[in-house]
Amino acid sequence: MSKLLQDNTETIELNSSVHSLPDQEFARDVTRGLSANRKYLSSKYFYDEKGDELFQQIMELDEYYLTRSEYSIFDKNKERILETFCADCKGFNLLEFGAGDGYKTKVLLRHFAEQNTNFHYSPIDISANSLEQLTNTLEIELPKLKVSGLRGEYFQVLEGLKSNQEERRIVLFLGSNIGNFTKQIAIQFLDQLHSALNPGDLVMIGFDLKKDPSKILGAYSDKSGVTSAFNLNLLSRINRELGGNFNLNNFIHSPYYDPVSGECRSYLISTIEQTVHIDDLNMQAHFKAWEAIHMEISTKFDLDGTDELATTTGFKIEANFFDDKKWFVDSVWSVK
Numbered sequence: 001m002s003k004l005l006q007d008n009t010e011t012i013e014l015n016s017s018v019h020s021l022p023d024q025e026f027a028r029d030v031t032r033g034l035s036a037n038r039k040y041l042s043s044k045y046f047y048d049e050k051g052d053e054l055f056q057q058i059m060e061l062d063e064y065y066l067t068r069s070e071y072s073i074f075d076k077n078k079e080r081i082l083e084t085f086c087a088d089c090k091g092f093n094l095l096e097f098g099a100g101d102g103y104k105t106k107v108l109l110r111h112f113a114e115q116n117t118n119f120h121y122s123p124i125d126i127s128a129n130s131l132e133q134l135t136n137t138l139e140i141e142l143p144k145l146k147v148s149g150l151r152g153e154y155f156q157v158l159e160g161l162k163s164n165q166e167e168r169r170i171v172l173f174l175g176s177n178i179g180n181f182t183k184q185i186a187i188q189f190l191d192q193l194h195s196a197l198n199p200g201d202l203v204m205i206g207f208d209l210k211k212d213p214s215k216i217l218g219a220y221s222d223k224s225g226v227t228s229a230f231n232l233n234l235l236s237r238i239n240r241e242l243g244g245n246f247n248l249n250n251f252i253h254s255p256y257y258d259p260v261s262g263e264c265r266s267y268l269i270s271t272i273e274q275t276v277h278i279d280d281l282n283m284q285a286h287f288k289a290w291e292a293i294h295m296e297i298s299t300k301f302d303l304d305g306t307d308e309l310a311t312t313t314g315f316k317i318e319a320n321f322f323d324d325k326k327w328f329v330d331s332v333w334s335v336k
């Protein structure tokens with residue numbers, strides 16, 4: 001199924017199972033997560049229209065250093081990044097997993113376009129809303145850019161990637177999205193990505209690095225409460241889409257950072273004993289007072305950890321681009 005939006009931009013629904021993701025898979029995952037002994041919800045469901053808007057507000061927060069750090073890396077190194085991507089190649093396909101609003105990627109896209117680089121950009125995202133906004137803004141800001149947006153879940157898109165492509169492919173996975181996986185899932189994702197690519201193809205992955213724990217915790221517990229609203233919005237989404245009756249006032253948002261594992265985990269905690277009804281799932285979720293729902297993992301890395309991920313999944317490290325404070329790294333890896 002493919003929908004042509006403008007002359008040079010299109011969005012493609014990956015397949016009918018992706019189309020049904022917000023309904024059947026959302027329902028299945030919420031049932032599983034809220035029936036588990038230790039309750040959890042997947043952060044991939046944060047991104048409905050309201051969630052996309054709240055994430056854009058998060059990126060502007062003083063406390064959320066990640067966006068500024070990676071933006072500065074691209075701004076300062078765009079020439080070197082283009083050289084690493086394509087010193088003497090004829091052109092490339094640029095795929096971006098979890099592209100969001102593309103705020104930082106546009107620094108690179110603009111530079112590549114100014115250098116008359118021959119490339120095609122394919123942003124991939126689970127959020128139809130984000131993807132449509134991104135392709136619409138690119139149509140206005142970079143009208144000559146060839147863009148095809150692909151709506152889908154990371155692993156479903158990976159399954160559809162073919163390894164017999166002639167043109168070089170460069171895969172972006174920015175914003176430390178990789179930190180939202182457990183280590184085991186990150187390895188599985190990178191393994192599958194490696195198998196789908198050809199020798200000479202590249203990936204550039206943004207990793208948030210270990211730093212003063214108070215800075216890290218601050219990024220997930222801002223004073224203005226936007227991150228709390230972002231997490232609570234998933235309960236609102238369950239109310240809206242699955243007929244739930246969560247009372248948001250009965251939950252507080254609480255992040256926790258472990259400097260040894262580098263995992264920053266976000267929880268919503270029930271402040272009272274309560275039973276939540278979710279009509280469409282025919283489900284009652286019982287909460288003890290102070291029981292937690294695990295919402296998100298945002299892993300922080302050190303360079304040994306990023307190097308280990310590359311080598312265990314068969315990639316060769318080509319370059320590391322840091323911001324001035326060394327709070328973030330964009331690491332370029334090739335397929336041998």
Ligand SMILES: C[S@@+](CC[C@H](N)C(=O)[O-])C[C@H]1O[C@@H](n2cnc3c(N)ncnc32)[C@H](O)[C@@H]1O
Nearest residue numbers: 044047098099100125126127152153154174175
């Ligand atoms: C934290 S935002 C980061 C956006 C962008 N990479 C950046 O650095 O600003 C994560 C993005 O990935 C998308 N996303 C999250 N989980 C996903 C999944 N499992 N499959 C596809 N897209 C996903 C979200 O919709 C969102 O746009």
